[in-house]
Amino acid sequence: MTISGKINTLIWVIAVGATTLLTIFIGEREYHYQRDEISREVVTAIAGMPQLQLALYFNDKTAISQNLSQLMTLSPALRRVRLFDATGEEVGERSAPWSEGEGKPSFESLRGEAGPLQTTGAVRRADVTPPNQLLLTIASLGERVNHITRPISSVINPFETGVTGESFGLALSERDSARSLYVIGYLDIEMSSVLLRYQTLGTVASSAAIGLLVILFSAFVISLITRRITAPLGRLAKVADDIASGKMVEKVDESSAGDLAEIARVLNGIIAGLNTYKSQMDVDHQLLSMKVEERTEQLSKRNAELNKAVKEVTETKDRLRQMAYFDSLTALPNRRLFAEQLSLLLRMARRNKQPLALLFLDLDNFKRINDSLGHSAGDQLLQEVAHRLSGCVRESDVVAHYVDSESRIDVSRLGGDEFTVVLNQIDKPESAALVAQRLLDSLTTPMNIDGHEIIVTPSIGIAVAPDDGGDTEGLLKAADTAMYHAKKQGKNNYLFYDSAMGAAGVERLRLETDLRRAIERGQMVLHYQPQVDTHTGNIIGAEALMRWEHPEQGLIPPYKFIPIAEEIGLISQLGNWGLNEACRQLAEFQARGLELSRVSVNLSALQISPMLVSDVESALAQSGLDASALELELTEGIMMDGSQDTVVTLQSLKNIGVRLSIDDFGTGYSSLSYLTRFPLDELKIDRSFVMDIGKSQRNANLVAAIIAMANSLNLELVAEGVETGSQYQFLTEHGAAIIQGYLFSKPVPADALIPMLKERSFDDQIRQLNRGVAFAQR
Numbered sequence: 068m069t070i071s072g073k074i075n076t077l078i079w080v081i082a083v084g085a086t087t088l089l090t091i092f093i094g095e096r097e098y099h100y101q102r103d104e105i106s107r108e109v110v111t112a113i114a115g116m117p118q119l120q121l122a123l124y125f126n127d128k129t130a131i132s133q134n135l136s137q138l139m140t141l142s143p144a145l146r147r148v149r150l151f152d153a154t155g156e157e158v159g160e161r162s163a164p165w166s167e168g169e170g171k172p173s174f175e176s177l178r179g180e181a182g183p184l185q186t187t188g189a190v191r192r193a194d195v196t197p198p199n200q201l202l203l204t205i206a207s208l209g210e211r212v213n214h215i216t217r218p219i220s221s222v223i224n225p226f227e228t229g230v231t232g233e234s235f236g237l238a239l240s241e242r243d244s245a246r247s248l249y250v251i252g253y254l255d256i257e258m259s260s261v262l263l264r265y266q267t268l269g270t271v272a273s274s275a276a277i278g279l280l281v282i283l284f285s286a287f288v289i290s291l292i293t294r295r296i297t298a299p300l301g302r303l304a305k306v307a308d309d310i311a312s313g314k315m316v317e318k319v320d321e322s323s324a325g326d327l328a329e330i331a332r333v334l335n336g337i338i339a340g341l342n343t344y345k346s347q348m349d350v351d352h353q354l355l356s357m358k359v360e361e362r363t364e365q366l367s368k369r370n371a372e373l374n375k376a377v378k379e380v381t382e383t384k385d386r387l388r389q390m391a392y393f394d395s396l397t398a399l400p401n402r403r404l405f406a407e408q409l410s411l412l413l414r415m416a417r418r419n420k421q422p423l424a425l426l427f428l429d430l431d432n433f434k435r436i437n438d439s440l441g442h443s444a445g446d447q448l449l450q451e452v453a454h455r456l457s458g459c460v461r462e463s464d465v466v467a468h469y470v471d472s473e474s475r476i477d478v479s480r481l482g483g484d485e486f487t488v489v490l491n492q493i494d495k496p497e498s499a500a501l502v503a504q505r506l507l508d509s510l511t512t513p514m515n516i517d518g519h520e521i522i523v524t525p526s527i528g529i530a531v532a533p534d535d536g537g538d539t540e541g542l543l544k545a546a547d548t549a550m551y552h553a554k555k556q557g558k559n560n561y562l563f564y565d566s567a568m569g570a571a572g573v574e575r576l577r578l579e580t581d582l583r584r585a586i587e588r589g590q591m592v593l594h595y596q597p598q599v600d601t602h603t604g605n606i607i608g609a610e611a612l613m614r615w616e617h618p619e620q621g622l623i624p625p626y627k628f629i630p631i632a633e634e635i636g637l638i639s640q641l642g643n644w645g646l647n648e649a650c651r652q653l654a655e656f657q658a659r660g661l662e663l664s665r666v667s668v669n670l671s672a673l674q675i676s677p678m679l680v681s682d683v684e685s686a687l688a689q690s691g692l693d694a695s696a697l698e699l700e701l702t703e704g705i706m707m708d709g710s711q712d713t714v715v716t717l718q719s720l721k722n723i724g725v726r727l728s729i730d731d732f733g734t735g736y737s738s739l740s741y742l743t744r745f746p747l748d749e750l751k752i753d754r755s756f757v758m759d760i761g762k763s764q765r766n767a768n769l770v771a772a773i774i775a776m777a778n779s780l781n782l783e784l785v786a787e788g789v790e791t792g793s794q795y796q797f798l799t800e801h802g803a804a805i806i807q808g809y810l811f812s813k814p815v816p817a818d819a820l821i822p823m824l825k826e827r828s829f830d831d832q833i834r835q836l837n838r839g840v841a842f843a844q845r
């Protein structure tokens with residue numbers, strides 16, 4: 068509430084209170100006035116009623132009644148009038164109809180001490196009698212009743228006897244009759260307070276109305292004044308309220324007088340301070356909002372990036388796990404998962420003392436299908452096989468195949484066409500035979516691959532732990548051995564492992580199988596051994612020598628696998644790969660500007676066929692290599708064959724432009740006629756002769772003769788297997804200019820050859836070697 072409002076309210080309360088009190092006061096006064104007025108009127112009326120004295124003296128009831136009735140008409144507030152004689156005895160009464168029957172107080176209570184002194188004979192003198200006596204009584208219904216008793220004076224002593232009506236009248240008419248000396252009786256007037264107040268209503272109402280008007284007027288005037296006084300204060304209070312509620316407020320007028328101006332100045336100071344503070348706050352808030360927005364944006368960006376990274380990491384992890392543990396083609400567990408989980412299963416089997424069977428399955432003739440229908444068909448076939456194998460292994464066969472939540476290894480693919488089936492916790496080994504038969508039956512059902520109806524037969528080896536092997540490696544080897552024996556026995560078969568089965572033959576068989584897949588698995592590599600021109604110190608050529616990077620056995624040398632490849636009919640494929648790879652590599656070296664003019668590739672006798680020519684042409688065409696940069700090393704065996712086909716083939720090769728070299732010259736064959744029959748370019752002295760140079764003069768002479776023969780036949784000569792300075796000295800002294808051997812370098816991978824492919828890279832070494840020759844000659 069505003070200050071003026073508060074002041075106005077206070078004034079209103081005071082004014083209304085004062086008016087109410089005043090009205091009550093006026094009402095009370097009017098009430099008493101009315102009562103006294105009636106009393107006075109009665110006194111006046113009595114004074115004007117000498118007949119009442121007569122009636123009293125003579126106790127004339129009728130006259131008394133008439134007089135009392137007359138008195139009752141004086142005021143509507145009169146309830147009753149009662150008349151007493153001088154002794155206080157009631158002699159008459161008149162009542163208003165509504166008060167008839169009401170109780171009446173005794174004369175003594177009405178007059179109290181003011182009553183007659185005695186009841187007989189004594190005269191109360193009017194001039195010493197208390198004039199009026201007031202008594203309040205409560206009538207029925209709680210109404211307050213005013214009793215006023217008045218003595219009635221008379222000129223006749225009421226106790227005087229013998230007074231006649233005439234003498235009484237005479238006394239009244241005498242000159243002094245107005246001086247009433249004796250109290251002849253008493254009159255009690257009863258007045259209703261309710262009616263008396265009713266009579267005052269008009270006066271009270273009008274005074275209340277006037278009071279109200281005065282209040283209204285005063286309130287109006289006062290409110291105008293207070294408003295005028297408090298308006299500046301109110302404005303300041305509102306400003307203070309606005310400040311308190313944080314509103315932006317204008318400066319206040321300081322022109323008011325006195326304290327208000329001081330308050331206004333203080334408020335303006337506060338407003339100025341607040342405005343500065345608020346502006347600062349606004350700027351800070353804006354900056355903060357911008358910062359928060361920026362940070363929120365950065366955070367959500369970071370969050371998104373983080374989520375993305377987490378997702379990518381999870382995906383990568385899943386992918387890596389999938390790649391690390393599952394075969395990408397069939398989605399079956401791969402060798403790694405198989406090995407890890409089998410080792411766990413074996414431990415469990417040992418603990419539970421229950422046998423575990425491992426079925427090793429290899430498809431018969433898969434390579435043939437792969438070669439004839441292509442890799443895509445081969446892949447489809449493997450997928451179908453995986454599907455069928457998984458379908459064959461029922462829950463009942465593998466009681467607990469979940470080693471962990473997602474590694475089910477009942478069927479795994481170890482690689483190529485090799486699969487394994489683990490039968491965990493079997494009741495007896497024979498149960499494995501039932502599953503093996505089921506696998507055979509399932510796989511031999513024809514399958515449709517690329518529109519071809521194909522029947523695949525597997526060979527299955529079964530090994531049972533712990534009897535056939537207690538660990539993964541042992542059990543796998545046993546199952547593998549059993550599988551090869553099954554294959555040997557005619558394929559499409561299963562066999563339990565038997566300790567009598569020879570492991571050596573199995574080893575060879577395994578190598579054969581692995582070799583068949585070595586090319587497609589990218590396990591074959593070529594190493595290069597430089598052939599050094601001792602006149603220039605340059606590498607004039609390099610012999611490509613094949614190596615097999617076996618995943619389990621490491622780097623396998625050619626003497627271990629070339630004969631197997633020849634035996635199992637794989638040499639053409641292998642040789643062809645070597646031919647293409649050597650051409651591709653040299654072409655790449657030359658493209659990079661490296662100093663290497665030719666590469667020599669070994670040919671197996673079994674490669675010599677009309678097909679070879681087109682293979683060579685194709686290798687040259689694909690690599691873009693010049694034919695003269697390719698040298699083919701032929702063994703003496705090829706030359707000795709002497710068939711027309713071989714001659715034609717070699718002639719055709721020569722016609723293309725490739726160089727032909729006779730390798731291992733002098734090893735076992737006596738006929739030298741082929742040297743002139745074939746279009747040869749080079750002759751390589753076998754390293755066995757070189758090694759033997761220092762052993763006997765005969766050997767040395769033989770080497771010298773071979774060199775001389777090559778020179779006379781105009782064949783380039785390469786001495787291979789040169790390991791020592793003395794061998795070098797002997798060879799170079801006798802005219803061998805091109806040296807190949809550990810003395811300069813062992814066969815090395817292509818990357819390692821590169822640093823040697825620069826001009827005169829062996830110059831220093833040769834100079835040193837030559838110095839050694841000169842020193843020896845001295």
Ligand SMILES: Nc1nc2c(ncn2[C@@H]2O[C@H](COP(=O)(O)O[C@H]3[C@@H](O)[C@H](n4cnc5c(=O)[nH]c(N)nc54)O[C@@H]3COP(=O)(O)O)[C@@H](O)[C@H]2O)c(=O)[nH]1
Pocket residue numbers: 596610611612613624625626629642645668669670671700730731751754787788789790807808809810814
């Ligand atoms: N049909 C194919 N046959 C090939 C191919 N690659 C190799 N071969 C045949 O394997 C034979 C053995 O080759 P390798 O084990 O690589 O041995 C070669 C050299 O390492 C070795 N040599 C060379 N210098 C020395 C030496 O100073 N000391 C030493 N102890 N050995 C040395 O000689 C082999 C090269 O001989 P050659 O081929 O006669 O030049 C190999 O002889 C081939 O028959 C192939 O791709 N296809």
